[in-house]
Amino acid sequence: MTEDTDLSEGYVSIPTDEDDLSIFLNGLDSMPLGKAGNKSLREKLGWNEDHNRYWRAHGRALDQGKIEVGRGRGGSVQLVKIIEELDNGSEATNVLHQSAPLNPQREANLYEPARKVIDNSWAKAENYDEYVVSITATRGRAYTGGKWTRPDISILAIKAYPYLPHRYFEIVTFEVKPKDQTTVEGVFEALSHQQFATRSYAIFHVPDLNQNEVFLDKFPDGQRILATARKHGIGVILATDIEDWETWDEILSAEKTIPDPEQANRFIATGFGSDIHDKIIKWHK
Template sequence: MGQLKLQDQLGWGDEYWAIRDGLEDMSLIRRGRGRGGTLSRVTESPEVETVSIPVDIDPTTQGEIAVNALRREAELYTPIAKVLGGDWSRDRRVRPLEIEVTAHQGARATGGRWSRPDLVWISVRTFQFLPQKVLEVITFEIKPVDAIDVLAVYEALAHRRAATHSYVVLDVPGDRAGALAEDIQAVRDVARSHGVGLIVFEDPEDYSTWDVLEEAQRVEPDPERLEAFIETQLSDGTKKSISQATR
């Protein structure tokens, strides 16, 4: 069942996520792909990786944006950032340290062509059996419905040189999905071949309309390149947060 539908039927709020995570840790349910994520009952015990990850998330956003039938790219950043900080993060059982819109930086030098992602999601994770803290920097390349092209994957690859994961996120209104199916498949094929993630959505504010078609593969960026990315792309507040969290 779609897990957001299940949450709605149960009439639960944020407590849903903690209960879901506990059932998953007990190997009673399994998460799956689908719009907003899906849940299925486990009849055979799977191998479960037990990790210590916080689940209470208090995402912030700078306001609501009206979405037209044909949305411009800039209008998508804030609602997508809100979902990434909320249901998307909770579904992955990870607390985001910061989520930053990095597209609006004017003429500031950030490292050349395709060096600037649209959104950056950052977390510092701890694990039960690993002594060190793990920094994850995920970049997102957003494309509105009239700009769906395989070129987006190569833009995401350029960002991934200094990130652990990269995603392409496509705006696909329901009434355009059929006409865009071939273009989306082309983007998916190229994304899969390069380990870039692919997300499509109908409504940027509604996680139940999001579908993760390809999960991004984790890579280990060169430390100097990652350091330079943080220095040139992120705000002073985010840099301070990273510095404090990784000490």
Template sequence: MQPLRAYLEGAFRRGLDLPADGIVTVQDTSAMGSAKGRWTRPDFILISAMRFKFLPGAQVDVHSFELKTESGGSVPAVHEALAQTRFTHFGHLVWHLPERSKAEARLAEIEDQCEEHGIGLIRMRDPSSDGGCEILVDPARKKTLPAAIEGFLEARLTSEQKERLAGVVRGSG
């Protein structure tokens, strides 16, 4: 789990190309929120927020990340990541798939399923390496209802994280 957090806070964040005053919050949500329902707990979420210089309002994007082991990369794993987008804008499947793994035989099928459902696919080749993750499929933005996202974040962010996010949205943070 820690290598994924490091990747999200490092290389993934840099890839978002946020302005200097934009914020990113990464939260381990694997044990947070309701245990009711199927596939309701992504392993991590990442929230980015920024304000515009000339346009009114703020842009908030919520990403969910489902981490799977070498043997866990499967079509149901893609569907799990997809189900989590009922609370987020973007869903990602992060698959720990080392080089020359026997599970590489499933990679093309998983890529196709991710493409079809608009789910991002991140291959984690070597969790101990800074460059150990590679984005294979970019996610598509989902039209998730703001009320669903709001409730999801309310249940999973700390008071400090909520206040910081609200500050950016209000233009005071």
């Protein structure tokens, strides 16, 4: 919506920041593949004489997770929705060419039962003041740059300590691996989340692991999983029954890290819906 200014000659419509954001995004959307150099886009929008106007709209689009910045002389930008469309197409092609194990367990089928356990038990054990748990696997690659950097499940949480002056905000991510994928790749996927998360976990669904069996003896990659996770501060959870908290064994706790604030903000902007955004803003007030 524009603001009307009363001048002697009549009313002049002054674009608001929201108007400029829409103009910016529509202009970028009209470019091939939704991508343009900053100079080219600025010229297309007719903002060559008002660089501040361009950078204000650019900053709002970036903060809201609408664009990704790129390289090139003077820098470039691309619409996130275009990146996601291209990425989804390439991944679908890759899936067709992969050899799948016999009767594989679908990872996506584990997300909702794991989310419920994290929401109803794991997060409560952390004693957060406020928290939300969401499946973020399907939110696209926009905030980072590839499928490894999409957490399957994520927590946003806030907690105050009685004798400390500030409340602490946490982003905890979980990579869920099905029974036929108990390999170190799950740890590396969780590791890629550390650029925007305060803690990252790999959850391995191991229904064939009996109570008296040792993880390292049962799985060929077990030693490498634990060594790599310990080296990089990644937490490891073994879940015999993905739906039952009582069967979850946190054999390694994740170390807390300090993520890059820009990456963390972009992850929240693109990985969660507007209802959760509103809730987080209220937490910070």
